[in-house]
Amino acid sequence: NAGVMQNPRHLVRRRGQEARLRCSPMKGHSHVYWYRQLPEEGLKFMVYLQKENIIDESGMPKERFSAEFPKEGPSILRIQQVVRGDSAAYFCASSPGGADTQYFGPGTRLTVL
Amino acid sequence: EDQVTQSPEALRLQEGESSSLNCSYTVSGLRGLFWYRQDPGKGPEFLFTLYSAGEEKEKERLKATLTKKESFLHITAPKPEDSATYLCAVQASDYGQNFVFGPGTRLSVLP
Numbered sequence: 001n002a003g004v005m006q007n008p009r010h011l012v013r014r015r016g017q018e019a020r021l022r023c024s025p026m027k028g029h030s031h032v033y034w035y036r037q038l039p040e041e042g043l044k045f046m047v048y049l050q051k052e053n054i055i056d057e058s059g060m061p062k063e064r065f066s067a068e069f070p071k072e073g074p075s076i077l078r079i080q081q082v083v084r085g086d087s088a089a090y091f092c093a094s095s096p097g098g099a100d101t102q103y104f105g106p107g108t109r110l111t112v113l
Numbered sequence: 114e115d116q117v118t119q120s121p122e123a124l125r126l127q128e129g130e131s132s133s134l135n136c137s138y139t140v141s142g143l144r145g146l147f148w149y150r151q152d153p154g155k156g157p158e159f160l161f162t163l164y165s166a167g168e169e170k171e172k173e174r175l176k177a178t179l180t181k182k183e184s185f186l187h188i189t190a191p192k193p194e195d196s197a198t199y200l201c202a203v204q205a206s207d208y209g210q211n212f213v214f215g216p217g218t219r220l221s222v223l224p
Contacts (some may be wrong), residue, residue, distance in 0.1 A: 002220075004156075023121065026212065027218075029134050033210075033211060033212075035212075035214075041216070042200070042214045042216040043157070043200070043214040044214075044215060045203075045211040045212065046214070048209070048210055048211050056209050056210065056211060057208075058211075059211070060207075067179045075191035091156050091157070098210040099144055099145070099204065099210065100161055101145075101147060101162050102147075102159075102212060103159055104149070104158070104159075105156050106155055106156045107155070109154075
């Protein structure tokens with residue numbers, strides 16, 4: 001019974017490049033959440049998606065960041081033109097419903113040089 | 114203005130020395146309060162969900178309780194493997210479906 005999967009686990013990008021982070025939810029889960037954890041800071045909500053729909057993106061920076069959860073395949077968090085301040089751990093969580101416990105993946109650690 | 118706070122920020126215990134961690138929240142319409150454990154370099158691992166004041170949940174050496182304004186995570190006779198950061202999160206009508214996390218308590222249990 002596989003848990004939430006994220007890849008890559010580690011990603012290194014130079015300033016100005018694009019970063020693509022992938023998340024496959026647990027089997028049977030149709031709700032996906034993305035969180036960011038900056039060094040020495042807590043987890044901050046970014047975006048909440050269901051299949052083919054963005055439900056809440058109130059925590060997402062207005063520029064350079066986007067997320068999708070297509071009908072087929074993983075959810076993707078995309079960061080365009082990365083800057084050093086984007087260096088962080090990005091976690092994906094999934095739940096079977098919107099008001100249920102969220103289960104987290106191992107995270108993707110993004111380093112921007 | 115912090116909506117979810119945790120105390121202490123860090124806690125060092127000797128093996129076998131019981132203690133409690135606190136999570137305080139100021140939200141409207143609490144839907145659930147969640148406790149997670151996070152080890153360095155890993156994702157949060159789910160521990161408990163509490164939905165209403167007076168509710169208690171137990172798992173091995175851990176027991177979580179909930180009041181109208183705070184939750185406690187009691188650790189009885191901890192072992193070194195209990196060392197981790199413990200996070201609480203709330204889901205409330207203020208925030209929609211997402212969780213708001215506290216900053217965590219870093220627990221170290223010394224042998």
